[in-house]
Amino acid sequence: MAAITTTPAAHDDVDPNASYLDKKGLMSWLITLDHKRIGVMYLISVIVSFALGGIFALLVRAELFTRGKTLMDADTYNKMFSLHGVVMVFLFIIPSIPAALGNIFLPVQLGTKDVAFPKLNLLSFYIYVFGALFGVYSMINGGVDTGWTFYTPYSSSDPAHGGVGTNTSVIPMTLAAFIMGFSSILTGVNFIATVHKMRAPGLTWRRLTLFTWALYATSIIQVLATPVLAITLLLLTMERFLGLGIFDPRLGGDPVLYQHFFWFYSHPAVYIMIVPGMGVVSDILATFSRREPVGYMAIAMSSLGLALLGFLVWGHHLFVAGMSEYATMVFSALTFLVAIPSGVKVFNWVTTLYKGSISLQSPMLWALSFIFQFTIGGVTGLFLGMLAVDVHLHDTYFVVAHFHYVMVGGTVMGFVGGLHYWWPKFTGKMYDETWAKIGWFFVFIGFNVTFMSQFVMGSRGMPRRYYDYLPQYEIFHQVSTVGSWILGVGFLVLGIMFIKSLMGGAKAPRNPWGSAALEWMTPSPPPTFNFVKDPVLTRGQYDYHLATEEELYDGLDDPMFPSKASAKKEAHA
Amino acid sequence: MSSADHAHADDGAVHAHVSPSLFYVAVFVGLLVLTGLTVGQSYVDLGKLNIILVILIASLKASLVVTFFMHLRWDNKFNALIFISCIFFIGVFFAYTMNDTDRRGELDPDQNVHILPKTGERAPGGRAAGEGHEGTGGTGGVGEHH
Amino acid sequence: MSSEAAASVHEAPEGAHGHDGHGHHGPKWLAHHFDTPAQQFDAAKLGMWAFLAQELLFFSGLFVAYGVYRSWYPETFRAASHQLNKEMGAFNTVVLLFSSFTAAMAVRSAQVGKQKATGNYLLATIACACGFLVVKYFEYSHKFHAGLLPGRFFHPHADHLVAGSPPLPETASSFFSIYFMTTGVHGVHVLIGIGVLIWIWLRNNRGEFSKEYFTAVDIAALYWHLVDLVWIYLFPLLYLV
Secondary structure, X not given: OOOEEEOOOOOOOOOOOOOOOOOOOHHHHHOOOOHHHHHHHHHHHHHHHHHHHHHHHXXXXXXOOOOOOOOOOHHHHHXXXXXXXXXXXXXXXXXXXXXXXXXXXHHHHHOOOOOOOHHXXXXXXXXXXXXXXXXXXXXXXXXOOOOOOOOOOOOOOOHHHOOOOOOOOHHHHHHHHHHHHHHHHHHHHHHHXXXXXXXXXXXXXXXXXXXXXXXXXXXXHHHHHHHHHXXXXXXXXXXXXXXXXXXXHHHOOOHHHHHHHHHHHHHHHHHHHHHHHHHHHHHHHHHHHOOOOOOHHHHHHHHHHHHHHXXXXXXXXXXXXXXXXXXXXXXXXXXXXXXXHHHHHHHHHHHHHOOOOOOOOHHHHHHHHHHHHHHHHHHHHHHHHOHHHHHHHOOEHHHHHHHHHHHHHHHHHHHHHHHXXXXXXXXXXXXXXXXXXXXXXXXXXXXXXXHHHHHHHHHOOOEOOOOOOOHHHHHHHHHHXXXXXXXXXXXXXXXXXXXXXXXXXXXXXXXXXXXXXXXXHOXXXXXXXXXXXOEEEOOOOOOOOOOOXXXXXOOOOOOOOHHHHHHHHHHHO | OOOOOOOOOOOOOOXXXXXXXXXXXXXXXXXXXXXXXXXXXXXXXXXXXXXXXHHHHHHHHHHHHHHHHOOHHHOOHHHHHHHHHHHHHHHHHHHXXXXXXXXXXXXXXXXXXXXXXXOOOEOOOOOOOOOOOOOOOOOOOOOOOO | OOOOOOOOOOOOOHHHHOOOOOOOOOOOOOOOOOOOHHHHHHHHHHHHHHHHHHHHHHHHHHHHHHHHHHHHOHHHHHHHHHHOOHHHHHHHHHHHHHHHHHHHHHHHHHHOOOXXXXXXXXXXXXXXXXHHHHHHHHHHHHHHHHOOOOHHHOOOOHHHOOOOOOOOOXXXXXXXXXXXXXXXXXXXXXXXXXXXXXXXXXXXXXXOOOOOOOHHHHHHHHHHHXXXXXXXXXXXHHHHO
16 A cells, blocks of 8 residues: 655665664764754753743742732742743743754654754754843843833833833843844744755645644744844833833833834734644644544644734734724734634544544643643633723733633643653653653643633732732632642653653654654654655555554554554463 | 656756846846936925835835845745735734824824823823824824814 | 555656765755755745845834834924935945845856856945945934934934024934934844855855855845845935935
8 A cells, every 4th residue: 555655865874773862972962953953952941941930930829829928029029920921931932842843853744854954953042042041141130020021111211211110130131032033033934944845755735744834834923923023122122221212102102112013923922832732732633543634724724824814913912002992993803813713723623533543642631631721722812802801801810811721721731742742753762651641630630720710810800910919819819829839740740750761761662653644654763864765755644544554553552453462462472 | 756857957956047237237227217216206395295105116126126136036936925925914014003003092082192181181201291293193282282 | 664665666866866976965065955956045045035034024113113103203204304414325325226236246147157256246245335334334423423312312412413404303312213223223234244245255265156056145145135125215214205
């Protein structure tokens, strides 16, 4: 039957037992041009960033456990939630799936040797690190208390020059985000060129994985939106440093203009955050339902749809900021439109499960949680997009719960799910499935306890970014804080599980999950140039009905190949 | 990858379009003429038309540079698509932002004023008395209108 | 791994994977992860256009700020633009347009394999770029002397303003903030362009380019054209209206 076949490579013969991890030594990592190694370096960086952002989060929630002062004063609290946001958004979530998992797997899923511009790829990583250093410098100098959004004039009016705003370390932090933005842009440029120009023979657009489609759409957003953030932060820096006056009402400027500029990037940015997660979910669902995702083209096009429509709705962050009423109406209507592609995906995913051959192993648990939580997050986003409703819910915990449901319940769970799914492939080791399920359980329960209570208190009027609050909200805050501890325990369990896997996990087979996609047709871990022989595709990557048994079955106990499993048992009897 | 056909087109070598030198000179002269036109136009006061004309002429010049100097005319169509969609998104940015900034206070008489109409009270902060947005529609201005 | 590949094996065309006896995958300038020169060239151009798109969006923020403030303070902008020297601006425009012409000619020379001509056209482009910056220096000097500086440094000295110009309203500081931000960011890009063009000139000098491989010259020229494109809009919007 038709299969993914390979031709002899044009370059020297590749040892099938060689892996990209073989070459040792720090320099072999620091000056590598191998996209997989670069991806692993990004992965370590984003995990460290996640831990740092998580610590800030735990401190924020701990402070809110009781009314008034619990651990820190109000100014410090403002810094804690601001730094939580900055670290999580710029250091963790934006690069997480694209730069870490995407870098490792995009060329493999395309059947090619590397990304289009490997040196640019390494440069992107170092730009990220350089930017992060500015962020660390800012934190050492007291951090920022402006919120991760740096709204003017509080952030732009420097008291050192007669201004009325904050005197915290704003400029280094905005420069950090400015610099890291270029890492994001260059990664996007690289991926677009790679997807267009470096597909293996036979890999038509209709045979791409949905993860690849998602990365492609994300890259478009990264390239078009991030420069606007760059110029916004540059203007903010100059405003603070030179007193430009563009955002200062005392000089004829307009603070709301800053919000327009900031959200023109930051709204598409949330699609940079969620779309790759959706891609991961599509791929995991396909593998663990053993079928092609229903509505493959619809899902692929909806990723592009989100990329396009995501640029038209930024004003919904400004509904009560003082925009003209016409603008608010336009943006509200458009926000309704942008919910449609997301809905398309959710319906297609659910339909994929129907009559699929479902296996509830750990990656699948994360994908299923994503669907549940993203739906809640997405629909509450729609509530917030309704102008009249937003007037009441803006700047309450309802908004906080909404975006944590999509960013944590969505993206983080997609990221962790992808990490589980692809762990055997890029490390060559298996992790402990039982502990994976335990870790998932704690994260799932912890997350929902933490943030469901925030929907309730937000709808009852609890404002966000407040250090102190009225007595009626205390119980909700306490429930939420306890939830955050359960969440923390879950991540700790996962962290230990993955470290133990690295130190002595079972050797991973080529295709532990029985997937039909291209990355599972190469050894675990892959050789440096990804494939032993250059692949040529003669079927789609979700064509389970066309894949051969040899491609799918890897000697593990598998319900789809019961005769093989029983034969193995007999052989060992 | 087909093997036998179109050996000349499919040999993997780069086949880029080469423009004649004189053609580039012609484009350059065209750009100079347009520059002269726009500078000349700046000495004539046409009111609102000035800025529209100036943007139009600049766009013509830009089109010449992009199409011919930057080779988009003969390049892979997708590169042109990248450029056009970029312009489209810039347009969205402009249109929606100015849809807001130009229409502040159109529906709500209390928005964007410096002196509250009902009480005569001045808004704290902002510019000194007598200043205001010169060009806003509605009730924005201080001093002249209220 | 996979099995019976008989019917579906496709061999890559022989010419693309030229084995030149050293076990090399192709000519020296063909990167290992590309199969053919055309693939490498197309990828580079596509990547560069994506990068240019983001540069345009970067500048778009400045233009939107200009648009918003012009729309709010039309009289101020009209009055303040008289402080800018139209003739110097027009001269700079012509200089940049000419540099765009020489950049395009440099690419053309590289495409037909004329190394010396390529080098000369690149030098011409660099010279024009430097000329642009020199004129800009004079313009900025005048602004400094007249106290027409951005933001909190704005202290106009009436005696240093352009003779016969309309009086400067108090709100003129916004115009000059925008002026310095836009021309400043543009100027930084000119500087970067000079650096890039010098690097390409050095590479051309070493004989790295040929009829088959001129990609780097093409890419550098595309960047330079972008710098020109931005100025094509900046000049009339700041100086002429």
